[in-house]
Amino acid sequence: xxxxxxxxxSDQRAFKNVPWGKAMMWIFLLSDxxxxxxxxxSYMTVRMSTTEPWPNPSEVFAxxxxxxSIPLILIAIMTFILISSSGTMAMAVKFGYEKNKKMTFILxxxxxxxxxxxxxxxxxxxTKLIQExxxxxxxxxxxxxxxxxxxxxxxxxxxxxxxxxxxxxxxAIKVLRGDLDHERPGFLTGRKGKYEIVEIMGLYWxxxxxxxxxxxxxxxxx
Amino acid sequence: xxxxxxQQHPIGIYxxxxxxxxxxxxxxxxxxxxxxxxxxxxxxxxxxxxLKAGLIVAVFMHMLWERxxxxxxxxxxxxxxxxxxxxxxxxxxxxxxxxxxxxxxELF
Numbered sequence: 352x353x354x355x356x357x358x359x360x361s362d363q364r365a366f367k368n369v370p371w372g373k374a375m376m377w378i379f380l381l382s383d384x385x386x387x388x389x390x391x392x393s394y395m396t397v398r399m400s401t402t403e404p405w406p407n408p409s410e411v412f413a414x415x416x417x418x419x420s421i422p423l424i425l426i427a428i429m430t431f432i433l434i435s436s437s438g439t440m441a442m443a444v445k446f447g448y449e450k451n452k453k454m455t456f457i458l459x460x461x462x463x464x465x466x467x468x469x470x471x472x473x474x475x476x477x478t479k480l481i482q483e484x485x486x487x488x489x490x491x492x493x494x495x496x497x498x499x500x501x502x503x504x505x506x507x508x509x510x511x512x513x514x515x516x517x518x519x520x521x522x523a524i525k526v527l528r529g530d531l532d533h534e535r536p537g538f539l540t541g542r543k544g545k546y547e548i549v550e551i552m553g554l555y556w557x558x559x560x561x562x563x564x565x566x567x568x569x570x571x572x573x
Numbered sequence: 574x575x576x577x578x579x580q581q582h583p584i585g586i587y588x589x590x591x592x593x594x595x596x597x598x599x600x601x602x603x604x605x606x607x608x609x610x611x612x613x614x615x616x617x618x619x620x621x622x623x624l625k626a627g628l629i630v631a632v633f634m635h636m637l638w639e640r641x642x643x644x645x646x647x648x649x650x651x652x653x654x655x656x657x658x659x660x661x662x663x664x665x666x667x668x669x670x671x672x673x674x675x676x677x678x679e680l681f
Binding site: 365366367368369370374377378380381384387389392393395396397398399400401402409422423427430431434435437438440441442444445448449501517528546547550553554558559560564565567568571572573 | 576579580581582584587588590591594598599600602604605606614618619621625629630632633634635638639642643646647650651654656657658661662664665666668669672673676
C-alpha cells in the first residue's frame with residue numbers, strides 16, 4: 352500500500368508550467384467532449400436511419416420579425432451572443448493575470464449576463480417548440496427522433512451554460528472581494544485563491560461555446 | 574514557450590479572433606439563408622465549424638501556447654472519437670437498409 356502511495360505522490364509532473372487545477376479542468380473537459388460527442392453521434396445515427404422525413408430546422412426555428420419570416424434567426428442571434436461572451440471571457444482572463452481587479456470583475460459580469468441571455472433565449476425556443484407540439488416522443492413535423500435528440504442535446508448544453516453562469520458570478524465576487532489578491536482559500540477548499548482560477552473558469556466557458564459551434568453546425572444547419 | 578506566470582497575450586489577438594468568429598458564424602448562417610444544398614452545403618458547414626472550433630481551442634483556450642504533453646493528452650483522445658463516428662455511420666446505414674427491406678415486404 353505504501354508503495355502505491357509513494358509511486359503516485361513521487362515528485363513528477365507530466366504537465367509542466369500548468370497549474371494543477373488547469374490540468375484537471377482540461378481532463379474534465381475531455382470527458383465532457385466524450386459525452387457531447389456521444390450525443391451528437393447518436394443523433395447522427397437516428398437521423399440517418401429514420402425512414403420518415405426529418406423536420407427542416409431552417410423552418411422549425413424560423414421567427415417572424417416585422418412581418419417577415421426569417422429562417423433560423425433566433426439561433427443565429429444565440430450564436431453571436433455566446434461568441435461575444437467567449438470574447439469577454441478571454442479578455443477577463445488577460446486582465447486577471449494583470450491583476451486588474453475592476454476590469455476582470457466587469458468582464459466576468461458581462462460574460463455571465465450574456466450567458467444568462469443565451470439561456471433565456473433557449474427557454475423561449477423550448478417554449479415555442481413545446482407549444483407547437485414537439486415532444487421527446489414525437490412531433491407534427493416529421494421524424495419522432497427530432498424531439499428526443501433536440502431536447503437532450505440542447506438541454507444538456509443549456510445546463511452547462513447555466514452552471515457556467517453560476518460559477519462566473521462566484522468567480523466575479525471572489526475577484527471583487529480581493530480574495531485572489533490576498534490568496535484567501537475558497538469555501539470548499541484549502542487551496543489559496545489565485546488568478547489562475549479565472550483562466551480555469553475561462554476554459555470551461557470557452558468549452559461551452561465550443562460545443563455550441565458543433566451543435567449549431569450539426570443540428571441546426573444539417 | 575514557457576509561461577510560469579500564466580497565459581499573457583496582447584488584447585488585440587482576442588479582439589481579432591472575436592471578429593473572425595463573427596465572420597465565420599455569419600458565413601455559416603448565410604449557407605442556410607441562401608439555401609445551399611448537397612455537398613456544397615456540407616463542405617461549407619463543416620469547414621466553418623472546424624475553423625471556429627480550431628480558433629476557440631487554439632487562441633481563447635490558449636492551446637497554441639501549451640506544451641505538447643498537454644496538447645496531445647487532450648487532442649489525441651478526441652481524434653479517436655472519429656472511430657465512434659464511423660461505427661455510428663455504419664450502424665445507421667445498416668438500420669436504414671433493414672427498415673427499407675421490412676417496409677417493402679409489408680407492401681406485398
